[in-house]
Amino acid sequence: MREVVRHVSTRYPKANIYAVGWSLGANILVRYLGEESHRCPLSGAVSLCNPFNLITADEDFRKGFNNIYNKALAKGLRSIFKRHLLLFEDMGGGYNIPLAVNAKTVKDFDEGLTRVSFGFKTADDYYSHSSSSDSIRNVCTPLLCIQAANDPIAPSRGIPPDDIKENPNCVLVVTPQGGHLGWVAGAETPLGAPWTDPLVVDFLEHLRKGRQPEDPDPSFNIDESEHNPSENLESLEV
Template identity: 30%
Template sequence: MQNTPGFEAAPGLRNPHLQTVVGRIARRRFEPRYDRVRLDTADGDFIDLDLWRGPEDPAGVCLLLHGLEGSARSGYMVTTSEALAAARIQPVALNFRSCSGEPNRLPGAYHSGRTDDVERALAWMAARFPGLPQTAIGFSLGGNALLNLLGREDGGNGLVAAAAVSVPYDLEASADALDRGMGRVYGHRFLRSLREKAREKARRFPGVVAPEAATARTIREFDDRLTAPIHGFRDAADYYARCSAKRFVGSVDLPMLLIHAQDDPLAPGISVPVEAIRRRPRLSLALTERGGHLGFVARQQRGGLAGARRGWLEGTVSRYISRATHQTTHRDFRVF
């Protein structure tokens, strides 16, 4: 395991909730520049990919995976895409099923361990950008799904490196965090969107999607009532046990950067499997004291909030992916 350069929180933003909320608000000001591609899936559904406009002569291509109820237009997806494009990496943002602005066609959608749509997106990238090194970045739930893929035999075949940020390594611990204290504020925000989607699916698929999912009071209840049964799990506990990234990270065998804040209010820092990561020499861990969940709003040299290309998170991730892309011998790849 390789250590990464440290993160220093911006003055006045040492609180994890301020980091989480301010990071989200600050990144909203960056305008997405995407072209959309729709891919039909083998089961009769579809996924939407959003391609950043540029660079004109990319040195590589990177798949970005968003978090729970996010999309390609989420601030961290947009700012990271901008930073990657500045480094001559072509960003491709995957919108998980039901997250692209149009309901998907089937009762099921996406979850923390679903990897078939990630694999389909990677296959499309390989065909669309032949010969270019492929990388991937997952944020929160997207990072969990990415680790599910990479920790399996032949998972992520073709990728030269990857990164994951604010991963809920223990899904049960994250569900608990969203049901206590300030975590309930985040949980209710997710549930507003999830319950609306559940109502829409219950209308379209009566007898398949339980209407009770639209009245779930917690993330765990929602996963018990909809996520688990629709996707073949016994219940939420079974889903959490089978899909938590902590099961898979110890089997990842390619260069990968893992960024996590110890004060993460949604994915508790204590759930990071540090020892399993430490045993993997090709993994690089940035376990920072502060940063919140997908926050990482850093101190800037001249004050104020920097542009995406200079933000700590965007800069750290894009440098890692850029170095991996340009490296000729990836087996010996080291970035820090």
């Protein structure tokens, strides 16, 4: 993330750069924003369905119906890894190749392979140090966070609402429905674009105009008639 932003900033030094992250990508983005803090070159960012606390997300991921998602993702990771097994034949460093090859859950795969690659002692250690829940308080870039209360992959109990609300650079929107990146609405449902797409663009356009917080911008608003979010906006937490 840091290298990409640095590259784009160098190539286009006069441009305003914005970033949008989905799911685990949102966690990476928010963690980056917090680490860079006031040094961050981004002019604005949006986080959608961020798991925030990866330990909490992993706990919920292994419960009830969520096991279906867990097993499906683990299967995909095994499939990708098996195509590259030869690269790990003579590689030491504590990799547990049998565990990764036969991983039943994402955590099994992370325990056998991912956490070793990044130098962590355990998968939980990896999750703890990679979570963005402790980074949000250091974010100095305008940031819009959109979450769904019924998200099975990014559980609402992992959201750090107090830290977000206390940070004047952040806005939190929590919809009662939406699942994991499933904010569908309007006449074209379920094939149309999510209602969050125009909302994200409105937010970034608001930032592009360079308006100050005390200068209200009527072009940025969470308006049901404009974005047609149907029942998703019965309640908002901002």
